[in-house]
Amino acid sequence: MPAVRGDGMRGLAVFISDIRNCKSKEAEIKRINKELANIRSKFKGDKTLDGYQKKKYVCKLLFIFLLGHDIDFGHMEAVNLLSSNKYSEKQIGYLFISVLVNTNSDLIKLINQSIKNDLQSRNSIHVNLAMQCIANIGSRDMAEAFGYDIPKLLVSGDTMDVVKQSAALCFLRLLRTNPDVIPIDSNGASEWTSRIVHLLNDQHLGVVTAAVSLIDALVKRNPKEYKACVSFAVSRLSRIVTASYTDLQDYTYYFVPAPWLSVKLLRLLQNYSTPEDAGVRVRLNECLEAILNKAQDAPKSKKVQHSNAKNAVLFEAISLIIHNDSEPNLLVRACNQLGQFLSNRETNLRYLALESMCLLANSEFSHEAVKKHQEVVILSMKMEKDVSVRQQAVDLLYAMCDKSNSEEIVQEMLNYLETADYSIREEMVLKVAILAEKYATDYTWYVDVILNLIRIAGDYVSEEVWYRVIQIVINRDDVQGYAAKTVFEALQAPACHENMVKVGGYILGEFGNLIAGDTRSAPNVQFQLLHSKYHLCSPMTRALLLSTYVKFINLFPEVKTTIQEILKQDSNLRSADAELQQRASEYLQLSKIVSTDVLATVLEEMPSFPERESSILAVLKKKKPGRVPETETLENHSPQPSPISHQNNHVNNHTNSNSNSADLLGLSTPVASTTHTSNANVLVDVLGDLYGGGGSTGSNSLSASQNNYNPKKFICKNNGVLFESELIQVGVKCEFKRNLGRLGLFYGNKTTIPLQNFATVLSSPHLWVTKLAIQIKPIEPVLEAGAQIQQLAIIECVEEYADTPVINVSFVYNGVPQNVSVKLPVTLNKFFEPTEMNSESFFARWKNLGSNHDPQKSQKIFKASQPMDQVSTRTKLSGFGMQLLDGIDPNPDNFVCAGIVHTKTQQIGCLLRLEPNKQAQMYRLTVRSSKEPVSIEICDLLADQF
């Protein structure tokens, strides 16, 4: 048993020895229980314990707790110790409380009283003990109780240096707990600002070091108010950088002058952009240059502590250079310095150099300089012994990739993927997929890369990746034949990954005809090849293959009977899997009943996908928030963005079956297919993503504009970005069926810190009670940095209504409460069901309904706000939810539509006629329905759309 220092407690030492001598876990528990019983009886006993005994027992409890056992008593005795007049007892009391008392304990009041007394002590050791306790617990109660005393201690002239140091950090802790702890006026100014900033000039380096941490936090809350700190920080830094290592005495660490303070100052300056004042700017650049110069000096010591401290300052200086991104000369020098580190023998340095270089690669000034190190980085990816270093190398390759080196980098990453660690494969796959797409000039290359990915690392190819290759192939007709040929070849491998079967199945189903001319890939060969994989696949893949088969029936009549036989097999038609069973029977019926014309229409080629950010990029962003540059945009690929969501609705109408047939062509998984409705296109859902809405661009700060959502935009569409600011993005995806609607609201945190107290609430719910039944599911109160969460809302239309409900989104960002009002895209027209109707019955009803209308109210004549283009008007009208009826109106330029609004109690038939007048650039819109308010609302909603 080693010697016990200070005022040692023998009983404690004996107890610890006993525990250490226990041969088994059981023996240890037995010994502990014995001790707990002993202490409990001592605490409960009649004999009053003296301070020493209390201290000893409290300390034993603490030790037991630290061994990992629960302690549910002794707190009161610890609190008693706080008011002991013996320092050693007080100190143990505080330690116990710091370790064991949680922030909402009911003992806090008693504790706070003791702290208050100690803060007023004349002995600085007592004062510091009390402040350490505040800093360790840092509860809201404490912030309230001491939020005034602590900063006062900090700025008061007669406070001792050691106390100032503690006070600065103690105050910082309270500020983190409760940002309102520092009193500010309406301009965010505080009486203490100037005195706190002046702490940067304090004589005592310990005080400055502690104060910089505090100031950094204050600056983050209110950069303007503390702007004066920039010049103070620069001159302080300059004095340190130019100091010789003997000047700063004890604040020199292994020959490096004040490394902690230097790093903190450099960090502080990263809260601002390059100083505006020319003098300050020059001085700062001199400091940064001096730090870069010192890196080239011979080391003053061989100790790793010396090199760590020196390089810590260097890396922080490089961070600042990258942050300011304004001095090309410094950026290039930084890059060269990091380049040297890439072959340093210290793993830590190589790791950090790769990490910093990632940031340099994103600066236009140093991107080229980084590229010079490509070979070394590729070697790092292949040769480093530590996977975390290899990971950094992969990140850097991704960041340095551009048009000039993409083929090489992608090839190297593919080569490496064959042997890469499992832990980084998935992310590598995403990165390769993104790079291949982003820099593809030749899409055959892109297709090759993705198929290689599936071949090499099929298990790590997520849905997003293979969805994306299909999106791109469908949108680019120049690559479709090549894709079909390549997947066909890939499928010939004796063992191929299921993801390959999926991609192959989908692509051959769409474009198999393009290679069917070659006898080696004749229809029957294609079919047999796919079907040879069928029995090895999961139900989801089989479902997809069944869709491929029915497309084959359309493309290649010669295989129709073979496929019908397959569909009839018990394993399909009577499959235990409901989805397979349903597809088999529906496809079989479809192939038997309908004419080839209808079949051809139903199984028409997939329309182009709307242009959208790659869903893969969204996944990567989610995985690595903050590591994927926000500015990253993918270049345009597909020929024309075309609205998909309603082009496909004809599938429903023709097959005229229940809503489940909507996924006839869908990629939908069995799970997804249970949720879609006749009004929503499954493909959009499955392949869609939040970023895909493509609606709103640009971002407004919350204060500038509370709401940049244009509600009109969502009248004819269901998905997109509802609101976007610098802090958050709110996206929506919704589906409606009859009088029911389901909204997925997506909240994305665009910042690098979590958003707290996140909550959403319906505004003025009383207005909606009788109109809409709205259920908004609860949501997590914390939205992590870079993360996205989904909230579900179920809406039922009870009665017809006007306008649209609004939700209030509130959260706390960096201590500041924020509020956003977002209109939900739930307008009355969402509850439309399209209705087919012939000319005769349309006009009969039209006349009929006309009698109960005041023609002034449900008719609008308005000027066209957009070019009068027939195609886009048709798209909008079908997006509006009604059935567009052709060949009804004698004037072919006019549009007529019919639909039924479903409410819980009623179905309201509704007819519409839109008459464009091209000469006058005007439209006349007339709506008739069985209820006049409905006509008026529908007319209002649609009027501004053209």
Next chain:
Amino acid sequence: MMHFMLLFSRQGKLRLQKWYVAHPDKVKKKITRELITTILARKPKMCSFLEWKELKVVYKRYASLYFCCAIEQNDNELLTLEIIHRYVELLDKYFGSVCELDIIFNFEKAYFILDELLLGGEIQETSKKNVLKAISAQDLLQEEEAVEGALKEIGLL
């Protein structure tokens, strides 16, 4: 800002834990277990930094003890290694070539020293001399109290 510091042995036994961010005990235990397993599995030449959730973990082994700190993305990894080193130096100076047993038997002292070095997860005093001065001032107070107590006991005070 540092989120926590853990000291554990090569056998995976936790010797000291200091949390600068509040978590329920259950979460603390889970984090501790996870990190001890991860770090003990790493080879000696590997880099001392890990990305771990949204934090960075910096660790270093001294004899049989591992020192492990979790810091935020903005914090400096290399200097965190030196915070660990400074702490080791302080323990060493205080105990006179410190070993794992010193920390086990005098865990409260280890805490007191740490509280002088770091406060609220930020570095408070980097000067070795000043930290030791603060600790010996505490010890002096204790000794005076002890002497005072002894004198009282024999009736001299």
